[in-house]
Amino acid sequence: MxxxxxxxxxxxxxxxxxxxxxxxxxxxxxxxxxxxxxxxxxxxxxxxxxxxxxxxxxxxxxxxxxxxxxxxxxxxxxxxxxxxxxxxxxxxxxxxxxxxxxxxxxxxxxxxxxxxxxxxxxxxxxxxxxxxxxxxxxxxxxxxxxxxxxxxxxxxxxxxxxxxxxxxxxxxxxxxxxxxxxxxxxxxxxxxxxxxxKHQFRMTASDDLIAWFNQLTNGLIEPLPENACDHYDFRIFDDAEKMRQTIVKRNQEVGLSRILSTSGYPSTLDGGKHYICEGDFKMPWDQYNFTATPWAELPQTIDEVGSIYTCQGFDLNYAGIIIGPVISQKPGTNQLQVNLDRFTDTEAFKKRADLTDPDQIIHYEKRMILNALNVILKRGVKGTYLYAHDPLLRQTLFELGQALNA
CATH class of the missing domain: 3.40.50.300 (P-loop containing nucleotide triphosphate hydrolases)
Incomplete structure (x- = not known):
């Protein structure tokens, strides 16, 4: 380790x-x-x-x-x-x-x-x-x-x-x-x-960028703060494969850099590999880790995509985040939309006897999906890279990144 x-x-x-x-x-x-x-x-x-x-x-x-x-x-x-x-x-x-x-x-x-x-x-x-x-x-x-x-x-x-x-x-x-x-x-x-x-220690990001992440995980897409890249490597990609290549470079330079994703892609605990595909990007989900070493510290996991279950509680130097099909942008608004029909983590939403109101259940399920995004957004100590599956959200985020660098 x-x-x-x-x-x-x-x-x-x-x-x-x-x-x-x-x-x-x-x-x-x-x-x-x-x-x-x-x-x-x-x-x-x-x-x-x-x-x-x-x-x-x-x-x-x-x-x-x-x-x-x-x-x-x-x-x-x-x-x-x-x-x-x-x-x-x-x-x-x-x-x-x-x-x-x-x-x-x-x-x-x-x-x-x-x-x-x-x-x-x-x-x-x-x-x-x-x-x-x-x-x-x-x-x-x-x-x-x-x-x-x-x-x-x-x-x-x-x-x-x-x-x-x-x-x-x-x-x-x-x-x-x-x-x-x-x-x-x-x-x-x-x-x-x-x-x-209250003070954020993990990320070297500015308080304003942390606040932007928090707003995003509350469902709002706001303009990026001017200091988003101050002392922090924050980038938005419109190509998942280019993001992966950049993460591989960071991993070669400083180590502990990995790709992470939200739900929305095929995922079953059956011992087989299930792939996330985005254009030229194709990588399998993290495999069950039978070793005493945390997932992110295994060298071979540079070729896997981490989930909330392997990265929660851990630091990465750089995190490349894929916002999967479960989260998209509501057309004509600056709001995120949670697509419960695209959620692929079947174990997460098992029914419970003390929750019976359908509207309340849907509210909690959507909140948990945004919580998962919140967890993976706050892994990168030195930098965070973003890519979104949804074309509209990908374009909106990419344009926000371009405006920041203009």
Missing amino acids: SNQAIEKLSPFKNLTDEQAQLVDEVILFAKQHLTQDFPAVYTILGDAGTGKSIVLSHLFARLQQAARVQSDSPFYGTHNYFLVNHPEVLKVYKQIAGPIKTLLKKDYQRPTSFINQLDKNNATADIVVIDEAHLLLSKPDHYNNFYHENQLLEIIKRAKVVVLVFDQYQVLRMKSFWTLDRLKDLIAPYPHQSYQL
């Missing part, structure tokens, strides 16, 4: 003053509630790239240091766990734990494994830290051996203190359906505190 993903989440990475203060605040919160008779919850909110995960990494390293070697600490002897429902991200945390004596690989688990293991041993946890809590299951999923109604609720029942990070704009599947209101309702019966991280 390359060091980039590990360095990003390493507990030895320097924190900003705000992040360090937040870790101290959560430590104090945990100390205050560790001896109470009922669970307490601390929520860290923030968009993609705002540093939520590095805060958790530092926090957990401090807790485990205290739990295992600091006999005068109130955390000494506590049983604490770090959960993440994303197999690629979990690989990175386990790699981090390897060389650090006070962090064990078994400290890091998938939520279902944690719940089932504690039940099997008739045990409870002291402090549970949850990364990417927006990926927690909020309905039963028998395929993944989860038979309860909500993973977060089950985790809270088995812990004294729960610390989680949450981003409502990274909710991508009905089985992990969350809104901020749903989260607030679930934790309302427990003592709780929250903090919002």
Whole structure:
């Protein structure tokens, strides 16, 4: 594994003053509630790239240091766990734990494994830290051996203190359906505190360009800010193959540069290759990654197209984004149109008993598709390239790019 993903989440990475203060605040919160008779919850909110995960990494390293070697600490002897429902991200945390004596690989688990293991041993946890809590299951999923109604609720029942990070704009599947209101309702019966991280750390892009991305993922196509390319390589292509060739060059120069796409192209988990074709461009979707190395860090994935499931939570140096057939431009407007009939991720929108209003379901499904675009738009640290399948959207975006460079 390359060091980039590990360095990003390493507990030895320097924190900003705000992040360090937040870790101290959560430590104090945990100390205050560790001896109470009922669970307490601390929520860290923030968009993609705002540093939520590095805060958790530092926090957990401090807790485990205290739990295992600091006999005068109130955390000494506590049983604490770090959960993440994303197999690629979990690989990175386990790699981090390897060389650090006070962090064990078994400290890091998938939520279902944690719940089932504690039940099997008739045990409870002291402090549970949850990364990417927006990926927690909020309905039963028998395929993944989860038979309860909500993973977060089950985790809270088995812990004294729960610390989680949450981003409502990274909710991508009905089985992990969350809104901020749903989260607030679930934790309302427990003592709780929250903090919002706002500063974008991942991308070297200007705040104005980040705001433009946010507007796009809210369905509005606005003129590009004049500083869109300041200290950031932002380009819009009308040829997907030329974009791929440029990404290959960036990958040769600095590494960790990949093509990513939204849904809308053939995609089935059947072990075979399914191709994205756009003019002269033809590449297969990402294959299932059986290795301990995250998808983007495997050299051969320069010849694959990444999905939200392989890139969520990870940094790339350069990201070439294909906005697929599932998103187009509404003719005669500056608005995006979500085409549910072109959505090809059949697993994402499984029905759930607590959502029955057809209009509400359609609203949430469209929001999740735009959330997926939001996730892949915020991967590129040094640069982002865009290409759209829809001819009208492709022309509109390309002309916006041309106007910027005029």
